[in-house]
Amino acid sequence: MKSKKKFKAVNITDMQTKAKLMDDVIWILMFIFSAIHGLMTISQGILSSYVTEIKEEFSLSYSEYSLFGTISGLGSLLGSIVFTLIIEKVSNKYLISSMLIINCLSHFSFVFKLKYHILLVSRFISGFASVFCYIYFPMWVDKFGIKSWLNFMQTTIQVSNTIGHILGYFIFYKLGNNQWKYGFLSEIFSVSCFVFILILLPENYYNKDYEDNSNYQKINTEEEVKLEGDSDTNNSIISKNSIKNDIMLNLPYICLTLYRSNRLFIFIVIDFWFSDYLQNTLLETNSSTIFLSYSLTIVIAPLLGLIFGGILSNKIGGPKGKNSFITMFYLQLFSVIFGLFSYFFTNVNLFTIFMSLYMLLNTAAGLISISASYAIVPENLIGITTGIYSIFVNLTGFLPGPFAYAFMKNIFSSGRYIILFLMVYGFIGCIDLYTADYYMKTKKIMIYK
Secondary structure, X not given: OOOOOEEEEEEHHHHHHXXXXXXXXXXXXXXXXXHHHHHOOHHHHHHHHOHHHHHHHOOOOHHXXXXXXXXHHHHHHHHHHHHHHHOOOOOHHHHHHHHHHHHHHHOHHHHOOOOHHHHHHHHHHHHHHHHHHHHHHHHHHHHHOOHHHHHHHHHHHHHHHHHHHHHHHHXXXXXXXXXXXXXXHHHHHHHHHHHXXXXXXXXXXXXXXXXXXXXXXXXXXXXXXXXXXXXXHHOOOOOHHHHHHHHHOOHHHHHHHHHHHHHHHHHHHHHHHHHHHHHHOOOOOOHHHHHHHHHHHHHHHHHHHHHHHXXXXXXXXXXXXXXXXXXXXXXXXXXXXXXXXXXXOOOHHHHHHHHHHHHHHHHHHHHHHHHHHHHOXXXXXXXXXXHHHHHHHHHHHHOHHHHHHHHHHHHOOOOHHHHHHHHHHHHHHHHHHHHHXXXXXXXXXXXXX
């Protein structure tokens, strides 16, 4: 015999007060997560911005230097697998906090300029620990973010990443070639301060209980009744059939994952290639010109692209918009075309303009793809699909990127052929996006969010 359901009246004023409090907490956490997300990339900005200088500091070849990125990718790959297996089983609060601490500790090997093999181990540990945060922060925003501000929040998370890259480059540039270790120290200190704050926050801000609290926003009557009883229906059961149909046979999800892998691979190679190309192919010796060109292309253009992508996403109705995939297709197509134009110019100013346009449009498409990846799978599978995506992208994009750059440096007679290869490869991303858009419109695939 079923147990009798219990009802009780709820005061609407109390509920509205709690709803306002929840909104305030979300914004505070958004600031903390965005700050950490950005500060974590300071070290990456240092390592990728001045390849030549750091390579000379440790007397490394291009192949040896590229191993920093490759070994970090291996760590990220393993971290993605572990994240997928444990994210639903452990405390998110202590998992994220502990990984941030481990990531900070790994940077001390560069601060003290230890031996090369120790640096490689530290990069592996850093890649393993940092990927937990790179996956978790956007996922948290998608799950707990205020719906009317969701696109803005996703944009903020991604913009913070670019700003961290700016800080990494700026610190190194201002302090000089032999003082870049202070960039690592600044990341260690600042991230550690935010970790201390995260540890003090209640556990329910990180998990499902917090989402349940956000339901206070839905109350809109003078007096409400709340049903208390069994809530087994709220617990989603992930079956083998749902994984097969909603992931393995979900062509838009597969195409979007392939596109994001394609995009990340190109970005990783460009990150290593750019300043080296200016100095050794275009023979630019003015450090101010190199700094300005790098800042416009690798820093400012992606930053503007994220803002443009956020605005554009709102205009097309967010990830639920029927034109989100075709919009990404055109952004990717025109970005690749501008990138190809840069191949034909040896003038630094014209080269910078076209590469900046490539980065702006491509970053805008990348931002829209993040929200779209959450919208084309059921909510109860987001954790699994995000983990699978991260594993695949690390394996095919982030991991081979640095090694591919070193390989192309050895086989191509000129750095110009590297950008030509990358832009041709970028057209595959266009095919992925167009295929996903065509399939969704002809098969009328469900948008879940």
